[in-house]
Amino acid sequence: MRLPVSPRNTQAMAQALLWAAGLLTLLVLICIVGFVLKQGLPVLSAEFLTGRIQDMGKAGGIFPAIVGTFYVALVGLVIATPLGVGTAIYLTEYTQESRVTQVIRFGADCLAGVPSIIFGLFGFVFFVVTLKLGWCVLSGGLTLAFMILPTIIRTAEEAIKAVPYAYREVGFVLGGTKWQVVSRVVLPRALPGILTGIILGLGRCVSETAAVIFTAGLSVRVPVSLLDPARTMSVHFYILAREGLSMENAYGTAAALVIAILIINLAAYHLMQRFVARYS
Amino acid sequence: MRLLKNPVSRLLLVMAFSAVSVLALITLFIFKEGIPLINKVGLLTFVLGTTWAPSDGQFGILPFIIGSLWVTLGALVLGAPLGLACALFIVEFAPKWLSRLLKPAVELLAGIPSVVYGFMGVVLLAPVIRGHFGGPGMSVLAASVILGIMILPTVIGISVDALQAVPRAYKEGSIALGATRWQTVWRVMLPAARSGLVAAAILGMGRAVGETMAVIMVAGNSIQVPRSLLDPTRTLTSNIALEMGYAMGDHRAALFATGIILFVFIMLLNGSAYWAVGRQKT
Helix, strand or coil: CCCCCCCHHHHHHHHHHHHHHHHHHHHHHHHHHHHHHHHHCCCCCHHHCCCCHHHHHHCCCCCCHHHHHHHHHHHEEEHHHHHHHHHHHHHHHCCCCCCHHHHHHHHHHHHHCCCCCHHHHHHHHHHHHHHCCCHHHHHHHHHHHHHHHHHHHHHHHHHHHHCCCCHHHHHHCCCCHHHHHHHHHHHHHHHHHHHHHHHHHHHHHHHHHHHHHHHCCCCCCCCCCCCCCCCCCHHHHHHHCCCCCCCCHHHHHHHHHHHHHHHHHHHHHHHHHHHHHEEE | CCCHHHHHHHHHHHHHHHHHHHHHHHHHHHHHHHHHHHHCHHHHHHHHHCCCCHHHCCCCHHHHHHHHHHHHHHHHHHHHHHHHHHHHHHHHHHHHHHHHHHHHHHHHHHHCHHHHHHHHHHHHHHHHHHHHHHHCCCHHHHHHHHHHHHHHHHHHHHHHHHHCCCCCHHHHCCCCCCCCCCHHHHHHHHCHHHHHHHHHHHHHHHHHHHCHHHHHHEEEEECCCCCCCCCCCCHHHHHHHHHHCCCCCCHHHHHHHHHHHHHHHHHHHHHHHHHHHHHHHH
């Protein structure tokens, strides 16, 4: 494209526009986080965080939702982590690129693109109905495990790949078997990167709504066993906001959610920085 | 194949098929629940029918398909250029401290729950739209803006990867020939990264089509084909989530059938993005 202006002016204009785009993105983030915290922080109190959900959420706190979120996310991570890390180890250490690895990668990539509502539908018909687990922590956790599997596979794979090959050679030279080298040399080095993936998975579990609302249920009681129904903070927030039950409690819940996500992202970022600093 | 005699390796191979198996299981169950209804109603009547009246046994999802297309297109028009510009800024133009700040910021944007985005749309965006442009506020426009923001992390992340994958020599060659940095970006980097950038837009589109909770909160949800950007609309995903709570029998099967249409569409998008990325590598 030939514009009637000098290349130098075009450069200046383009640069200004790109700066604007970068700053706009940052501004959107600051607005969202700032607004939620401004409205929600005054509501957050010890009683709010530890109180029962009363009168459908119009009164009381969000303690059952916090426990529910934690519980469902824990089940999801406990199931997805070994599967995801195992897949990553297989892909990086135990095989060469082939048809099989292509199929595995394509499967993981496709799974990553499946919308959460589809996971919700699937979790409902498979865990809740077919396996007769009912709406419960286990059904929700299993559904989330499937959903975060691709995230964990991909981050673990990159973390393992980033460990320099020399480490493995030293391990083999010292007489280690394949598994000894992988488990005692490679995995400990890759651990911060793998943990980053797990933490990002945790973030997805905490923020997810569509996949858990039809699998974990809407109970306002504190779940005790894996087969108890539970509601997560996101689901609780959705119900409060959508049914207009209590704006005040909705803002409080949103602030709690956003703070949780902030902490999770900071932790993931911090770990990743350390990991990158070590190998580059 | 020698490795397969090793028990650890066999166990890992089994684990490695977890993602593929999960995908197969999801496909199987969604289709198993939805296909009988599509057979009963007829695929064409289901996809092209304009009446959604589950109590009368009428299942036409065309209004939802159109709703999904509208908001997705809107999200793409807003989110794709902004995302690409932001990616270019991060890779080429931002000072180091700023691009180091922007990367985690974009990740945080990806981490914010979709219900929170939806709520922002309800309390901040919808009143502005209602006040300045008229209509109910909860509309195609509101959903497009919110989705446009929500797809930013996807578009930016993949665009950054694509731009960083452009060989350094291309850039250096262009600069050495006396091109400005913008000329280098416009005539060398963008064409070189084209496939990856297309993939970024396609995957962003996939996110917008699949997004549910934010759209439910902000799009208004009325079952009608929107005539303007200010009309409320209901998408494929929001129809599933709104009615799943109480649907029984054929009605529930119809929601699964809607899921099939959504699933097939997303798979087509993913497949084409995969193909586009593959092209850049070779």
